[in-house]
Amino acid sequence: MDRRKILLDADVGIDDAIAMLHLAGRSDVELLAVGSVHGNIPADLAAVNARHLLELCGLDDVPVAYGARQPMAQPLATAEWVHGEDGLGNTNQPAPKRGPVAEDAVSQILRLTREMPGEIDLLAVGPLTNLGLALCLDPELAGRVRSVVVMGGAIAHEGNASATAEANIWHDPEAANLVFGAEWPVTMVGLDVTQVTRLRTKELAEIEAIGSVRSKFALKVLSHYLDVYQRTFGTRECPLHDPLAAGIVADPTYMTEWLDRAVEVNTTGPTRGATIIDRRAWMAPAADARETRERNGGKDATPPLVRVPMKVDGPRFVADLIASLK
Numbered sequence: 001m002d003r004r005k006i007l008l009d010a011d012v013g014i015d016d017a018i019a020m021l022h023l024a025g026r027s028d029v030e031l032l033a034v035g036s037v038h039g040n041i042p043a044d045l046a047a048v049n050a051r052h053l054l055e056l057c058g059l060d061d062v063p064v065a066y067g068a069r070q071p072m073a074q075p076l077a078t079a080e081w082v083h084g085e086d087g088l089g090n091t092n093q094p095a096p097k098r099g100p101v102a103e104d105a106v107s108q109i110l111r112l113t114r115e116m117p118g119e120i121d122l123l124a125v126g127p128l129t130n131l132g133l134a135l136c137l138d139p140e141l142a143g144r145v146r147s148v149v150v151m152g153g154a155i156a157h158e159g160n161a162s163a164t165a166e167a168n169i170w171h172d173p174e175a176a177n178l179v180f181g182a183e184w185p186v187t188m189v190g191l192d193v194t195q196v197t198r199l200r201t202k203e204l205a206e207i208e209a210i211g212s213v214r215s216k217f218a219l220k221v222l223s224h225y226l227d228v229y230q231r232t233f234g235t236r237e238c239p240l241h242d243p244l245a246a247g248i249v250a251d252p253t254y255m256t257e258w259l260d261r262a263v264e265v266n267t268t269g270p271t272r273g274a275t276i277i278d279r280r281a282w283m284a285p286a287a288d289a290r291e292t293r294e295r296n297g298g299k300d301a302t303p304p305l306v307r308v309p310m311k312v313d314g315p316r317f318v319a320d321l322i323a324s325l326k
Helices: 014-024 043-056 105-115 129-137 139-144 167-171 173-181 201-210 213-233 241-250 284-295 314-324
Strands: 004-010 029-036 120-124 145-151 186-189 255-261 306-312
Touching: 004 014, 004 043, 004 105, 004 241, 014 029, 014 043, 014 213, 014 241, 014 314, 029 043, 029 105, 043 213, 105 120, 105 129, 105 139, 120 129, 120 241, 129 139, 129 173, 139 145, 145 173, 145 241, 167 173, 173 186, 186 241, 201 213, 201 314, 241 306, 241 314
Parallel strands: 004 029, 004 120, 120 145, 145 186, 186 306
Antiparallel strands: 255 306
């Protein structure tokens, strides 16, 4: 069995917590370490939440490192209205027994990928500041990583942080451009698939019937999240943004249709944070090559391709997510 070695980068709010529970419940995953980042909540609180989740799952020895506390080129913004003041649905969880390590999240990424070159899958379910900074410090990082899975972006779907931008990309577009422009295999799990992969009444009842420590915790923190999305959808259900990305890093066969395209993130104006690809299959390769040659002074170079799932096997993933909470 191909057991993935996952290095998680997360702004641990509610859906990040469900993603961590899912990873902890999969036998095909080894969670190596967690780095916190700003986004849903401040980075320091995200690190505390990560420690709490790991202890809940019996993964006390997995290190958590403090990560970037603000974006590269814009003011900090957080989303407590979605995730609660504590990031976990205002459930007031007890303080973890251990704190984060002294090493920062960027240094942790660089060290672990040097120690295990070609073995680590990076899973980023928050803003991409830590990954962008790591690439700036060591451009050779891209050659040491097995794969990168990003929860972020939107192609055909409308945004959720603005009319055109998904939240994780909107929080740090400059970092996202660095990540999508690096020469490593990136999958961008965006709103096109996460917004339609949801927990609904039937699935919530199945989770309640499990009665495990993990399932009870999941339902407790999801209550606030469901309240938020009930105002959006009109029904008590929620999308599985970060959990779906976690599933895909463990099992890419959840993806059933995808595009392989260069991704550019807009960094100016009202569409700042929008992820842009050329979806015209009949001319995109030629257009990409021509535009890239112009940008590179006539050199024959093409931008890295990013895999963008457009359809997933949602029912199979949701069933596996529920099973992982047992």
